[in-house]
Amino acid sequence: MYKVTISGSFHRHLSEINEAIQYFQGLECEILSPRDVKVVASIGDFIFVSSDIHRSILLTENRHILSIAASDFLWLVSPDGYVGQSTALEIGFAVAKSKTIYCIQR
Numbered sequence: 001m002y003k004v005t006i007s008g009s010f011h012r013h014l015s016e017i018n019e020a021i022q023y024f025q026g027l028e029c030e031i032l033s034p035r036d037v038k039v040v041a042s043i044g045d046f047i048f049v050s051s052d053i054h055r056s057i058l059l060t061e062n063r064h065i066l067s068i069a070a071s072d073f074l075w076l077v078s079p080d081g082y083v084g085q086s087t088a089l090e091i092g093f094a095v096a097k098s099k100t101i102y103c104i105q106r
Contacts, residue, residue, distance in 0.1 A: 002029045005067040007090040008077030010037070010047040017077045024075070033067035061086065068094050076103035 004024050008017050018037045025031060035051035042048060043057060052060045068074055074094040076087070083091070094101050 002027075002072045003032050003070060004029045004073060004075055005033045005064065005071040005090075006031065006075045006077060007064075007068075007087050009082055009084050009087060010039075010049070011045070011084075012082055013077050013079060014039070014047075016079055020075055020077050032071055033064045064090065065093055068099060069097055071099060073100040073102055076101055078103060079105075 002024075006017055006020050006024075008020075010017065014037055017034070021031055021034070021037065033051070034049050036049060038050040040048055040050050040052075041055050043055070046057050046060075048055055048060065053063075054060060068090060074090065076083075076091065078087070091101060
């Protein structure tokens, strides 16, 4: 079973991120982050989803980064080519950890 972390803009691509979660769950992959993209709170532009245990930007980002480190690969959701600052950081971390990064272009 592959372990997967999914990255992308929650503001722009939340439904596509949810589709990716469903797709990989259907392949019996373990989704490390995010597990559920139901929006439950926000601080400024930062969105928290129900799988974010803590409502702290730092703790949420750290958990997501640790998920990338524990994943077999990172799946990037960016159907329009947009990559924000957080996602760029996550891609850089994945590269630093020699994680394979996949995405599709529609």
